[in-house]
Amino acid sequence: MTCRFRTMRKPDIRCPACRWRPGAEARWTCLPACGTVWNTFSTGGRCPGCGARWHRTQCLACGVVSPHRDWYRDPDSAGGTTGRRELVTAR
Numbered sequence: 001m002t003c004r005f006r007t008m009r010k011p012d013i014r015c016p017a018c019r020w021r022p023g024a025e026a027r028w029t030c031l032p033a034c035g036t037v038w039n040t041f042s043t044g045g046r047c048p049g050c051g052a053r054w055h056r057t058q059c060l061a062c063g064v065v066s067p068h069r070d071w072y073r074d075p076d077s078a079g080g081t082t083g084r085r086e087l088v089t090a091r
């Protein structure tokens, strides 16, 4: 008997704008296409009703529309520094 123990590593999903984390109960609506209501992060941005791929996801908390990929924060890439650097030059 093989015991397959998969490491269920959940990606950290957060709104890039306000850092709101959508829970399992969060729902999005496929509009103006088919009107299906589902959790877009359970399907990777794909509508289960019409199969449309949503590349952008609106935050239910702050309303900002961000690219779907930007919501995923890969825990592996969190090696200390985030890719974004703010450079302030004073003149």
Ligand SMILES: [Zn+2]
Residues within 6 Å of the ligand: 030, 033, 034, 035, 036, 047, 048, 049, 050, 051, 052
């Ligand atoms: Zn749809």
Ligand SMILES: [Zn+2]
Residues within 6 Å of the ligand: 015, 016, 017, 018, 019, 020, 059, 060, 061, 062, 063, 064
């Ligand atoms: Zn937000």
